[in-house]
Amino acid sequence: MPIIILSIALTTIILQLQDQLNPFLLPALSVQNPSCVSPESFIVTILKCIQVYHQYQRIASGRVKEVLPPALDSSSDPPAIFDGSPKLYISYTCPYAQRAWITRNYKGLQDKIKLVPIDLKNRPAWYKEKVYPANKVPSLEHNSQVKGESLDLIRYIDSNFEGPPLFPDDPARREFAEELLSYTDSFYKAVISFFKGDETSVAGAAFDNIETALSKFDDGPFFLGQFSLVDIAYAPFIERFQPFSMDVKNYDITVGRPKLVLWIEEMNKIEAYKETKHDPKELVESYKKRFLSAL
Numbered sequence: 001m002p003i004i005i006l007s008i009a010l011t012t013i014i015l016q017l018q019d020q021l022n023p024f025l026l027p028a029l030s031v032q033n034p035s036c037v038s039p040e041s042f043i044v045t046i047l048k049c050i051q052v053y054h055q056y057q058r059i060a061s062g063r064v065k066e067v068l069p070p071a072l073d074s075s076s077d078p079p080a081i082f083d084g085s086p087k088l089y090i091s092y093t094c095p096y097a098q099r100a101w102i103t104r105n106y107k108g109l110q111d112k113i114k115l116v117p118i119d120l121k122n123r124p125a126w127y128k129e130k131v132y133p134a135n136k137v138p139s140l141e142h143n144s145q146v147k148g149e150s151l152d153l154i155r156y157i158d159s160n161f162e163g164p165p166l167f168p169d170d171p172a173r174r175e176f177a178e179e180l181l182s183y184t185d186s187f188y189k190a191v192i193s194f195f196k197g198d199e200t201s202v203a204g205a206a207f208d209n210i211e212t213a214l215s216k217f218d219d220g221p222f223f224l225g226q227f228s229l230v231d232i233a234y235a236p237f238i239e240r241f242q243p244f245s246m247d248v249k250n251y252d253i254t255v256g257r258p259k260l261v262l263w264i265e266e267m268n269k270i271e272a273y274k275e276t277k278h279d280p281k282e283l284v285e286s287y288k289k290r291f292l293s294a295l
C-alpha cells in the first residue's frame with residue numbers, strides 16, 4: 001500500500017517535471033507507458049532518472065551550487081578529526097577564512113576539502129583542544145597536520161592540491177605578487193584607521209596604491225593580469241570596505257579609480273568567489289559594531 005502511494009506521488013512529480021525529465025525518463029523506462037511496469041520497478045526507475053537528471057544538471061552548469069553545512073557551535077560534536085580527509089575550518093563571516101574558501105572553490109576542491117564552519121561567537125571547545133590551539137579560523141587539516149594563517153594557507157592549497165594554478169611562473173609577476181601579498185596588512189590598517197576616525201587621505205592613499213597596482217599588467221583586469229592568489233587575498237576586504245565606506249563615511253572608493261571598478265566587476269563574475277560572499281548590509285552592520293563603538 002505505501003509503495004502504491006509513493007508511486008502515485010512520484011508519478012505526480014514526474015508529470016509536473018515531464019518536459020525536463022522526458023529525455024531521461026523514457027529511455028530509462030524502456031517503455032512508452034509507465035503504468036505497464038510494476039510499482040517497485042517504476043520507483044527504482046524514477047529514482048534512477050532523477051539521479052541521471054541531476055548528473056546532467058551538474059555537467060550542464062559546471063557544478064551544482066554547494067549546499068553549505070550549518071556552523072558548528074559549543075553544542076556540536078566534532079567532525080571525524082584526523083580521519084585522513086582534508087578539512088577546511090572556517091567561519092562564514094571571517095574575511096581571512098574567506099580567502100582559503102575561495103581558493104578551495106576556485107581549484108574545484110569542493111569534493112576533496114570538506115568545509116567545517118565554526119560559530120566563532122559560541123566556539124566548540126574541541127576546536128582549540130583537538131584541532132587548532134590558536135583557536136582561530138581559517139585552519140586546514142591535511143595529512144595529519146593542521147595549518148593556519150590565511151596567506152600561508154592559500155599558497156599551501158595552491159601548491160598541494162590539484163586544480164588551476166593560482167600563482168604565476170613568470171619571475172616579474174611572482175615578485176609583484178610577493179610585494180602585494182606583503183602589503184595586505186598595511187592596506188588593512190590604513191583603511192581601518194580611516195573607519196576609526198582618521199583622515200580620509202590615509203585610506204585614499206591606500207586605495208590609490210591598489211589602483212596603481214591594478215594598472216601594472218594590462219593582459220587582464222586582475223592584479224597580475226590573470227586571476228591569482230593576490231586577488232583572493234584582497235577580495236574579502238574590499239568586499240567589506242566598499243559598502244562600509246559608502247554607507248558610513250560617504251566615501252566611494254571607486255570614484256576616480258577605473259581599474260578598481262573593473263576589478264570589482266570582474267571579481268563578481270567569479271563563481272568561486274560569489275559563493276563565499278556575504279550580504280553587504282550584514283557586513284556593514286558588523287563593521288559598525290566593531291569600529292563605531294570603539295570610538
Ligand SMILES: N[C@@H](CCC(=O)N[C@@H](CS)C(=O)NCC(=O)O)C(=O)O
Binds near residue numbers: 093094137138
Ligand atoms: N592572521 C590570521 C587572522 C585570522 C583571524 O583573526 N581570524 C579571526 C576571525 S575573522 C578569528 O579566528 N578570531 C578568533 C579569535 O581571535 O579568537 C589569518 O590570516 O588567518
